[in-house]
Amino acid sequence: MPRLGEVFSFGMTAPSDMSALIAAIAEGRIDPVAVVCIYVKTEGNGQDNDFSRDVAAMTLQGIFSRYGAAPVLIASGGCEGVLSPHYIVVQRRDVQDAQTDDTRALAVGHARTRLLAPEEIGTLGQVRATAEAVETAMQDAGMTAADVAFVQIKAALLTDAAIADAMGRKVEVRAIRPHASKPLTRAACAIGVAAALGEVDMAGLNDASLEDGRLQTSRAIVTPGNTDMRCDIIVFGHASGWIGPHRVGATALQDLIDLKSATGLLRRLGFTPDPQLAVTESTRIDGVLFKGDPPAAEVIRGRRHVIWRDSDIQPPRHVRAAVGGMLSSLLGNTRVFCAGGAEHQGPEGGGVLVVFSREASNA
């Protein structure tokens, strides 16, 4: 029986506003138990003291728990510049009475890593566990590495409890505070994806690899947040056995103003490369993800930037506002899910761009 992968984009009037999702469930367009993951872009500052994400998460958990469902939640605060608060719902379900056509359509696979020990966070152990789970997720969707467009990971981070557990066992952990484990878990997961997809050779890796900026993948976005010492792996690509109009593509941006790579990705997804895609085309875009960081050097294309020197606005907020301005103007659409923390995810000072689109209906 063919499977259908779908991507829905909804706006929010507040972090607690999930009315569009509730309506879609009521109308039967969304089946809560079929939802794989939800991206939520809320209007807080995206920093440690941003509780808009919690409000959205508490609201979504309230909705899904009624159905015994608990989709993977990828939350990010910060709608700087022109960005619009929104959420993206990814669903997959079997479709009875549907014919599998020849075209390959959006495929979605999901797996979880094994339980990680606290001392494995940020090590080759986590890299391997991630790579294995990516394999499992690909099998879940009937994909090979070549079919994969990109991999979203909701990564395990160290909790106070996990750190205390390791300390109690006299075992060293890589970070002694939960916050400090975020870059470590992002790095290990990203390299795990690179290994699973053949972008790097697992056999050649050692602990120092995790700090080797040359290792990178243009097909992973890693978001820390799981507190149960497992990572959720969601692979997106195209495979036979899947139907429907949805497509996905990913590319690396070489720097924060790399409009050229962005337009290249759109072209590969079948869009015309004119600036400001016509409205009929922009409505065929259901999700735009970007993960990137400012360059460590205080220079972009030879010109000084002050992202690291602005004491009032945090670096990720500068990045979201600027890249959001570029992508929103290109797409004619301000729903861009921009976030920071891009270790090994795209080039240093650039990042990874993902676009979910739909084929034009040929009716």
Add this chain to the structure above:
Amino acid sequence: MPRLGEVFSFGMTAPSDMSALIAAIAEGRIDPVAVVCIYVKTEGNGQDNDFSRDVAAMTLQGIFSRYGAAPVLIASGGCEGVLSPHYIVVQRRDVQDAQTDDTRALAVGHARTRLLAPEEIGTLGQVRATAEAVETAMQDAGMTAADVAFVQIKAALLTDAAIADAMGRKVEVRAIRPHASKPLTRAACAIGVAAALGEVDMAGLNDASLEDGRLQTSRAIVTPGNTDMRCDIIVFGHASGWIGPHRVGATALQDLIDLKSATGLLRRLGFTPDPQLAVTESTRIDGVLFKGDPPAAEVIRGRRHVIWRDSDIQPPRHVRAAVGGMLSSLLGNTRVFCAGGAEHQGPEGGGVLVVFSREASNA
């Protein structure tokens, strides 16, 4: 004798770093007494408590006062997102032994309004005085209204002293604090330009016109700052009698993601419309100015934005970061002079874009 209008763009390592200007003066490329105006984009927050502008201004005044010169200074703080601190020097001088060729080149005219009474700020009296000075500045450059690409105004604002003077005479002023006079003086100057250039009919104006959002010009940028109750008017355009490779163009952006109008302007200036101008082309751009504000409605292209709801980042900072991201990525160049406060300057929720370019040398 033909005249040469020139535009120089320099980077800054700090608000006090004017080393490139000092070098250009030493080398004879810039003649202090020939400088008409300087745009300075510093790295502060661009709000009331941003003193980076003062540091730049004090440094520039120190340099020019040695030559008895005092060019018009247009300072703006805020290099949000990818923007780069920089300054733009506009110079005009007579060129002996040069031949006036047939092509029209960048022309620059300057004039000052008459002394305004405090009670005239924000009224039709200021509109008329501005329009008259625009005429004088056009004559100064040998231009007609059709020749004008855009008009930069350094506008008079009310000072504490001016307010006290009016109050002492029992005369009403439109604002009782200097800060509150900024929107008023911007509005009056912008409409004055619109009248001088024939975009609106002076005869049909009354006091209510100053609050009529439908009246607008796409050829003015107004920056308050003069404390001597006079406005500086600098007109830019193309006219015969001027030589050199420099050109200028202006356009309205319909909203903050109006990439289409931006590419249209580049095309008119002779650039190819590809995103991210090739390096050889981007080096032919010497100055990019944008003046715009967020839309009053909390919507851009049908999607909610949160610029007015973000308590941590002021609205102009969001605008500069986002529009800066769009323009920098289009131009491959992060030196964009973005600022807010765009009453009657371009459409509501959009703004005015100006580009200074140089012709490709055909050597």
Add this chain to the structure above:
Amino acid sequence: MPRLGEVFSFGMTAPSDMSALIAAIAEGRIDPVAVVCIYVKTEGNGQDNDFSRDVAAMTLQGIFSRYGAAPVLIASGGCEGVLSPHYIVVQRRDVQDAQTDDTRALAVGHARTRLLAPEEIGTLGQVRATAEAVETAMQDAGMTAADVAFVQIKAALLTDAAIADAMGRKVEVRAIRPHASKPLTRAACAIGVAAALGEVDMAGLNDASLEDGRLQTSRAIVTPGNTDMRCDIIVFGHASGWIGPHRVGATALQDLIDLKSATGLLRRLGFTPDPQLAVTESTRIDGVLFKGDPPAAEVIRGRRHVIWRDSDIQPPRHVRAAVGGMLSSLLGNTRVFCAGGAEHQGPEGGGVLVVFSREASNA
């Protein structure tokens, strides 16, 4: 049967941390249906985009709804300076087998105003409705005006729906956005308290009174937040028929550094006036509330302040940090519930201070 009014103070490790309350309920110290109101001081920025208050509110509603209870919630974000996130639970219940002793103890009364029409917000109609409900609340607690120490109001504010309703009826409302109704509803409620307590004469009031800064009460704190067009009135004082060690006192602070009035209040509550109350004494303080604003003039005790000029930190955040520093150092305790928005609540540029204490046990 005598009644017991109690005040509990709990710390929070996060806006969702209500573990101390849950434990107190489990231990029987707190009876959910006996809780009158809860003050929550969360760690957000206290501005419009602070969602830490929502997280606390959602968590509390989840706890109390299980018992069919819905106490009045007074939430305020912002723990600037040394302030500590905490919440204060006010409970009252009948105490069987207890003897009413002669001493008067903390008394707590509660009432709600009638349903207000949208067009009444910010008018004398709201003043009168508030005054009537204060009377009802005093009767609820068996108090006269002379017994009242202070009145806490959770005030109705205009909602988008209420504004739309009025507009649909072609009736004018005083604010066309919910946010703008906050000062109006605070002002009307505060004057309503002043009238009920005899601090101002209701007969002499007219609409202009609401903007007359000379009218004030030192016995009210008004917090907007109710969206059902009713205000909750909670009166605190001392009356016979109430037992227990809890006491309450209120005073006006004349400015933001009025340490003298603060020590005076402590003295009246039976504390010794030494700076930094000894540990045994500071543990007898269960709640400290302050509501105040910066002075409109940019001067405190003859010296310039820059609260209105700091573009990076909002004025209420300056006030909370500074007054919190003064009160925390005096009390040896950083649990101070500081908030802004003090129209008619204490002197302009000062505010109202409330302290909940317990008598020393004479065992």
Add this chain to the structure above:
Amino acid sequence: MPRLGEVFSFGMTAPSDMSALIAAIAEGRIDPVAVVCIYVKTEGNGQDNDFSRDVAAMTLQGIFSRYGAAPVLIASGGCEGVLSPHYIVVQRRDVQDAQTDDTRALAVGHARTRLLAPEEIGTLGQVRATAEAVETAMQDAGMTAADVAFVQIKAALLTDAAIADAMGRKVEVRAIRPHASKPLTRAACAIGVAAALGEVDMAGLNDASLEDGRLQTSRAIVTPGNTDMRCDIIVFGHASGWIGPHRVGATALQDLIDLKSATGLLRRLGFTPDPQLAVTESTRIDGVLFKGDPPAAEVIRGRRHVIWRDSDIQPPRHVRAAVGGMLSSLLGNTRVFCAGGAEHQGPEGGGVLVVFSREASNA
């Protein structure tokens, strides 16, 4: 011939407003060449991108350079809470025809360290050089260690040039960026003072001592800023041979709400310990300095604080606002020079408080 040490306090309407100083020079009360140092508290954010300090410094340098004078400038941005922008001028001069009375009066000594090598910053070499210069400064004022109330240091920091110089010589420096050298130079200077004053034993020190939080002095405030690889040492105390009404005292604050130690210091300076010193007494205070940091632990007096968790306001800004509120309310005076960066200066989580006062005239 007796010497007179004087302390003047002036308000500022803007970072460039030095009108009170100019007037005092014109009136002969201040002799530019007799000024030892100036403290300037400006209204910026006190972070890296605060240019209000530069404006004040450029203005002061302009004034003093006319007289061939260059007093030591100690600038700090940030007037959070109720703090008032102000500057404090310290002057010393010989007084002809004056009789040395028996009382000891404010004495001021000045010395500079030898030229430090870049690789010495943050090492025992700098500790020793500092201790030696403190000795020289004490001799300059005719003081012994017991006479010293406190030592102000304007410390050398590493510059880009100094770092490059060391790297060129293949010598290791302790910080590879100027900003990162600030804690190092503060630590070395503070311990140097402690050694000179006998608070720690120089013979027992080694490199690890610089990171030993137990070593501290309650008599030093160190402010980095010198770019010529020398430190300015200014010792304040009381000695015979000095006349006039000025006095100085210093004390450690044990935490950020240590009102008790503050009142203790005032008592030692001859003030009555009532909160809010009466006006006649508060006018006898000419300068209040505080240097302190938040505690590393997220607790003050057993209660959680969120200074480290607030992503919007930097930790030093919280400290200045809170401690400023405490001290301003105690003194009835909002001119408090609060700053952060207190390595070894007072207890961890507390700091050093200095008060300059004048004796009541006994006329």
